[in-house]
Amino acid sequence: MTVVGLRLGLLALFLAIWEIAGRKVNPLLGVPPSAVLPSLRDLLLLRSYPDLPASLWLTIREIGTAYALAVAAGLGCGFVLGMHRLVGRAWGPMLAALYAVPAVVWYPSLMLFFGLDAASKIAFGFLLGFFPIALAVLAGIRQVNPQLVVVARAYGAGTATVFRRVMLPAMLFTLVGGLRTGLVLCVIGVVVGEILGSKAGMGALINHAYGLLRTGDYVALVLVTLVLVVGSDVLASLLERRARRWTE
Amino acid sequence: MSARPELITIEGVTKRYLTSSGPVDALHDVSLSVEEGAFCTLIGPSGCGKSTLLGMLGGLVTPDRGRLLVDGRPVTGPDPRRVATVFQEAGLFPWRTTLQNVEFGLELQGVPAERRRQTAAELLGPLGLSGFAEKYPRELSGGMKQRVAIGRALALDAKILLMDEPFGALDEQTRLLMGEWLLDIWRRTRKTVIFVTHSLHEALFLSTRVAVMTARPGRIKTALDLTMEYPRAMESSEMVALRAKLWSEIREESLRAMR
Amino acid sequence: MRVRILQIVTVIAALGVWEVVARMGWVDPLFVPAPSAVAPALLKIGRGALAGLADTLGKTAVAYVLSVVLGVSAGVAVGSIRLLREVLSPYVIAFYGIPKILVLPWIVLLLGYGTTPAVFYGVLHGFFPIMVLVMGAVRDVDRTLVAVARSLGATTWQLYWKVLLPAIVPSVLGGMRLGVVFCLLGVLVVEMFAGVRGMGHVLGSYANGFQAPELFAATALVSAASIAIVLALDHLNDRLSRWRG
């Protein structure tokens, strides 16, 4: 109870300091919260950016496409690597090494190849989402107790049954975690891509507001994008919980 | 024996923990006194507050009511010069060698490096750890780890040694040997020991006094004084009878605790 | 052994396929140059790219040191004080999870172009993962170790120095491994978004100038540098953990 109170108090204090400091220093750059509210209203009433729904929808579609591709490729690649011991042992560390490269270095190449439109954002979102999913499958397969597989086989289970009854439940925890991280990274990839260079989508709107120093609008657009980000993670965590219940 | 002065006095001690699932009455009106040089064993069902009582004597837990006197002075906090504690998990610092673990308490007290090294090194012999001074805990067996923990407590040379199920995690053979070893250490150092165990054998083999506690909220149900000579012949008819008596007392409480 | 061979074969095969595909004109060499065209480009961009890399790595190093120092201190402080931990942890997690790219325009507005926003943004990326990791490690320090030290009369100061800090060393090392990539990422993003120097800027301008071979060469250069740094940290980590067991 007191903890919740302190949390809220801290938030209020933070906003108050921001408000006062923002006004004092430079209302344009400081963007005090009170300046954001009218901008947010205008934005949501489609006065300042009438193409908000279209932009939002474009960004969502980019995310959806990128994620679908990342899931398909990540699962496929992960299972191929996981099932073949030698291939997995050789490629696993290579995948992990690539993971050690800050992904944004690939983005200029993608932009060059796919252009400034949606395709480059989808490609980048895909790239970010792919790795955690593939690595989670690999880790998940490694988690399956080989003893259990032997026991199941001894009881006459076929490959499909072993997979469904033994492997999947054992690795689900890790797998679903990877799928969730993958979604978060897909979203981030698309948004990063849009902000680093685009003609449409939420990132383009944000850049537009920033370029014209419409800082109130900028913050309002960021808040709307945040709703998208947080929403997708909430969705993923709900699915995660469903999947857990399904295994039990 | 009863001519000796009381070293530890526990009077009407009560403790209630407030947890997220409601209050837990751990101890209710516990009184006990222990003479200097005694080996007093606390025995009772799990969760009856034995660790809590030891924690109070060690100054780690404060009672809600009642008072605890050590050497006539109330306990207000950890006082390693008078009371040393050995926990159920050895709790060795994995980044320290055997020697460094043993000298840890002296280090905290600001004893100069030279002197604390010497004190610790002298302890290793009786601990049976002579060849293991430079080993890290992961290189030691369970029994050795527990001996290092006991050594760490002995290093400060406190009068009172609190031991909370120190052999609980060991296998039975190791446990029996550790019991013999502890008896030897105790008789040589003449410490006052308060010892928690679930083992009837340990209680009867080691103690001058056994206090049986009730199921939660813990109280002292009965206290037996044992006057037999050491080392004790566990198969003697006297011991067998005592064992049966002790078991019937404990059995009742354990059954209640299980319900 | 077989693993190594397969890895080498994989790399050669990938390069080979790529070369063939590019030579046959199945992809536009304007966008995807053949490896044989990238290699000379690597020599051509040599000095300029190396200067850019040095600039980027310099900013990353500053950001990294700040991230580690601040992240570990904050993690220890918040992790070890229960009230602080309970009040702050949702905010910490939130800041950790939020895509930091959204505040980038604002940072550039406030801090301008150049080194300061890059270092700041790098710290923003490196700080939170390290702090979250350390915070968790401090919270999960074996309670028995703390009880032992307290029963032996440890002061608060001694509890931190002799128990808490040594106990979290593995997590700190793990956080340092994680943090460096995040710092580099942050610095590169700023350089791409509003850079005048550094590897991010170099990459961005090659892309805008449609200089594909140079772009690929520069990308390979940064990637190699990043992998080298991480492998070096891993190696160091291994050495340290073998030494302390």
Ligand SMILES: Nc1ncnc2c1ncn2[C@@H]1O[C@H](COP(=O)(O)OP(=O)(O)O)[C@@H](O)[C@H]1O
């Ligand atoms: N720090 C604590 N917070 C809440 N409850 C506790 C705490 N310590 C012990 N308890 C509870 O108090 C009771 C007695 O615990 P303890 O003294 O450890 O018993 P024993 O050592 O006899 O098994 C148990 O029910 C335990 O769950």
Ligand SMILES: [Mg+2]
């Ligand atoms: Mg206990």
